[in-house]
Amino acid sequence: MSGWLAIAGLGPGSETLVTPEVSRALAEATDVVGYFPYVARIARRPGLTLHASDNRVEIDRSLHALKMAAEGHRVVVVSSGDPGVFAMAAAVFEAVEAGPMAWRDLDIRVLPGVTSMLAAAARVGAPLGHDFCAVNLSDNLKPWSLIERRIALAVEADFAIAFYNPRSKSRPEGFVRVLEILKQICGTGRAIIFARAVSTEEEDIRVVTVQDATPEMADMRTMVIVGSSQTRVIPRNGLPIVYTPRSVTS
Amino acid sequence: MSGWLAIAGLGPGSETLVTPEVSRALAEATDVVGYFPYVARIARRPGLTLHASDNRVEIDRSLHALKMAAEGHRVVVVSSGDPGVFAMAAAVFEAVEAGPMAWRDLDIRVLPGVTSMLAAAARVGAPLGHDFCAVNLSDNLKPWSLIERRIALAVEADFAIAFYNPRSKSRPEGFVRVLEILKQICGTGRAIIFARAVSTEEEDIRVVTVQDATPEMADMRTMVIVGSSQTRVIPRNGLPIVYTPRSVTS
Numbered sequence: 240m241s242g243w244l245a246i247a248g249l250g251p252g253s254e255t256l257v258t259p260e261v262s263r264a265l266a267e268a269t270d271v272v273g274y275f276p277y278v279a280r281i282a283r284r285p286g287l288t289l290h291a292s293d294n295r296v297e298i299d300r301s302l303h304a305l306k307m308a309a310e311g312h313r314v315v316v317v318s319s320g321d322p323g324v325f326a327m328a329a330a331v332f333e334a335v336e337a338g339p340m341a342w343r344d345l346d347i348r349v350l351p352g353v354t355s356m357l358a359a360a361a362r363v364g365a366p367l368g369h370d371f372c373a374v375n376l377s378d379n380l381k382p383w384s385l386i387e388r389r390i391a392l393a394v395e396a397d398f399a400i401a402f403y404n405p406r407s408k409s410r411p412e413g414f415v416r417v418l419e420i421l422k423q424i425c426g427t428g429r430a431i432i433f434a435r436a437v438s439t440e441e442e443d444i445r446v447v448t449v450q451d452a453t454p455e456m457a458d459m460r461t462m463v464i465v466g467s468s469q470t471r472v473i474p475r476n477g478l479p480i481v482y483t484p485r486s487v488t489s
Numbered sequence: 490m491s492g493w494l495a496i497a498g499l500g501p502g503s504e505t506l507v508t509p510e511v512s513r514a515l516a517e518a519t520d521v522v523g524y525f526p527y528v529a530r531i532a533r534r535p536g537l538t539l540h541a542s543d544n545r546v547e548i549d550r551s552l553h554a555l556k557m558a559a560e561g562h563r564v565v566v567v568s569s570g571d572p573g574v575f576a577m578a579a580a581v582f583e584a585v586e587a588g589p590m591a592w593r594d595l596d597i598r599v600l601p602g603v604t605s606m607l608a609a610a611a612r613v614g615a616p617l618g619h620d621f622c623a624v625n626l627s628d629n630l631k632p633w634s635l636i637e638r639r640i641a642l643a644v645e646a647d648f649a650i651a652f653y654n655p656r657s658k659s660r661p662e663g664f665v666r667v668l669e670i671l672k673q674i675c676g677t678g679r680a681i682i683f684a685r686a687v688s689t690e691e692e693d694i695r696v697v698t699v700q701d702a703t704p705e706m707a708d709m710r711t712m713v714i715v716g717s718s719q720t721r722v723i724p725r726n727g728l729p730i731v732y733t734p735r736s737v738t739s
Binding site: 245250253254255256258259261263272278279297298315323324326328329330331332333335336343344348349350352354357358360361362364365366367368370372373374375380381385388393395396397398413432471473475476480485486 | 500506508509510571572573574575576578580582583593594596597598600601603604607608610611614615616617618620621622623625631635639642645646647648649686689721726730732733735737738
């Protein structure tokens with residue numbers, strides 16, 4: 240029995256952002272498991288079985304991967320970005336904790352990747368150059384009231400904020416509300432970045448102020464980054480540079 | 490004039506975590522600029538000049554890199570981890586904003602990388618699997634009172650917290666105070682991870698509770714991650730698994 244399970248981050252989209260560690264695990268794997276658009280990024284080859292599944296079946300997918308690894312398969316569970324940030328790693332460990340004790344001794348590794356907020360930040364400058372937080376705006380798995388409380392506290396702490404999963408067809412109202420809150424508490428002129436499909440052919444980046452932001456600027460493929468009170472915008476030809484200085488003076 | 494400036498993240502240490510995008514920029518560069526331990530990671534070759542400098546001279550280093558790019562050099566500024574997270578990207582854009590207008594039209598790209606907190610999180614499971622924040626504990630560039638306020642608000646928001654630069658020889662007191670604050674406000678049993686030199690030969694990972702944490706567990710090469718109130722520890726042979734579940738129920 241030499242099975243193992245690697246939970247790997249494919250980065251935001253471009254093959255040039257996939258780490259050699261992840262490429263190697265994929266080359267050694269017998270099975271790849273994941274949400275279908277991520278599995279679609281994996282090159283087919285003899286000896287490799289691709290198991291694509293739909294969204295919102297993360298625990299089923301984790302159980303399937305763990306069972307195969309326990310049977311001796313070399314399994315890679317793929318996420319986009321980094322697998323530990325609003326992705327498959329937590330789901331797999333939820334399944335491990337609830338599963339048979341023997342699963343705790345499986346060879347399970349998490350292979351980090353370039354998460355979406357870092358790729359998005361890189362496209363415009365360095366908006367996350369000072370303290371920041373990351374908030375998942377999907378309320379599938381937490382109460383909406385908690386999201387609102389976190390946003391208020393994050394603004395009070397003067398963090399730059401990276402919003403994952405800002406908006407989907409099934410829950411269009413949440414991001415409307417988020418923008419209302421930000422317009423109330425952030426003052427005028429705060430920079431907000433909408434970075435869609437970063438590093439793919441559909442990449443589209445916008446920089447506006449919170450006042451000018453509209454809900455339609457985001458969809459499920461968009462990373463939204465809101466600057467702190469210190470974040471600077473440098474105008475130039477084309478997209479401006481956005482960065483948060485390293486220093487805060489009291 | 491075909492000069493350019495790439496601000497690149499080398500990842501936490503292992504060459505297997507350097508993206509192909511960064512490797513390509515390094516292969517095309519005429520000059521590499523950075524803090525000496527990071528420049529030491531770059532392979533020497535004919536046609537490449539290495540410019541290593543000391544810590545705390547980030548603006549001088551940025552000016553040097555920008556001037557060379559403006560003169561037609563192909564310059565890579567290297568950081569460990571991701572260049573946009575407590576690293577060189579913000580410093581370069583500070584220099585751009587204060588510099589000649591012509592610098593705004595230079596070809597400047599930020600090449601993202603695997604930042605330290607993601608590599609550290611991956612080693613123990615998925616402690617950043619739910620909402621989280623990243624706080625730089627160095628008070629070289631911000632007042633200590635702001636750090637304390639941010640920690641209190643981050644705990645109130647129930648974020649997992651990733652602490653960068655927790656402790657150095659020149660400022661040993663800060664992290665002592667951070668642990669005191671956490672012991673006061675986090676209750677007993679909260680998981681804390683000390684991940685030193687992740688992905689290098691000196692890698693050393695510890696998982697303890699906040700109550701059992703001591704300042705000596707961290708140094709400048711250590712990433713510290715404090716779980717949220719929801720973070721779970723799964724005991725097993727060897728290092729336990731630490732993960733923060735995706736769900737919070739109200």
